[in-house]
Amino acid sequence: MTPTITAFESSPDRGRGLARDMAVRWALEEVGQPYDVRLVSFAEMKQPAHLSIHPFGQIPTYEESDLALFESGAIVLHIAERHAGLLPADADARARAIAWMFAALTTVQAPIVEREGFILLEKDRPWFAERLPLLDGRVRDRLVQLSARLGDADWLDGGFSAGDLLTVNVLRRPAGANFLGEYPNLAAFVARGEARPAFRRAFADQHAVFAAASAGS
Numbered sequence: 001m002t003p004t005i006t007a008f009e010s011s012p013d014r015g016r017g018l019a020r021d022m023a024v025r026w027a028l029e030e031v032g033q034p035y036d037v038r039l040v041s042f043a044e045m046k047q048p049a050h051l052s053i054h055p056f057g058q059i060p061t062y063e064e065s066d067l068a069l070f071e072s073g074a075i076v077l078h079i080a081e082r083h084a085g086l087l088p089a090d091a092d093a094r095a096r097a098i099a100w101m102f103a104a105l106t107t108v109q110a111p112i113v114e115r116e117g118f119i120l121l122e123k124d125r126p127w128f129a130e131r132l133p134l135l136d137g138r139v140r141d142r143l144v145q146l147s148a149r150l151g152d153a154d155w156l157d158g159g160f161s162a163g164d165l166l167t168v169n170v171l172r173r174p175a176g177a178n179f180l181g182e183y184p185n186l187a188a189f190v191a192r193g194e195a196r197p198a199f200r201r202a203f204a205d206q207h208a209v210f211a212a213a214s215a216g217s
């Protein structure tokens with residue numbers, strides 16, 4: 001059965017592929033699984049029908065037969081477990097790739113999202129200028145460590161995996177991308193991810209939603 005995912009009807013990122021459906025689209029493209037997209041408005045996400053699938057009223061969700069999932073990481077893991085191409089066959093290598101998935105969505109993403117939220121919500125506050133360098137420092141601390149681990153390898157642990165997919169996706173967020181110039185190997189890592197045909201297809205598809213909405217408005 002063709003799975004259906006949800007995405008923003010009108011994404012605040014204006015088609016830059018920063019909403020979390022991007023990771024799910026990319027994973028589906030990597031494994032060659034066709035999918036349908038149901039576009040939802042902010043109001044629809046908070047209605048009972050959507051809340052029955054996503055308890056927090058967000059995107060993305062994933063529906064396939066009787067299975068309904070939320071959380072982009074869980075969805076990407078589900079896709080990776082059911083199709084070849086995103087997790088190594090060797091059990092230990094597979095466990096390490098899954099560890100990178102968790103690292104991307106927790107350890108790496110946390111300071112990036114904290115800085116993003118701070119800039120969005122507190123830029124007019126009197127403490128903004130004093131606190132921003134602290135949050136910049138937290139992002140840099142993570143990127144220094146990630147950069148040291150990646151070294152001159154193409155991917156984080158052997159071949160491309162769902163761990164790389166989620167890490168690239170997190171580093172593309174503005175608060176991560178802002179610092180990539182300081183870490184050339186991470187910039188190259190993100191560029192390698194973005195150059196993958198599956199990424200390009202996923203990006204084009206989500207951008208087409210924005211383009212169509214703009215044309216109609």
Ligand SMILES: N[C@@H](CCC(=O)N[C@@H](CS)C(=O)NCC(=O)O)C(=O)O
Binds near residue numbers: 019020073
């Ligand atoms: N941890 C969740 C985060 C989901 C999330 O934050 N979704 C955003 C779009 S990227 C959303 O739906 N925001 C609208 C809202 O929270 O009302 C995941 O990775 O799926």
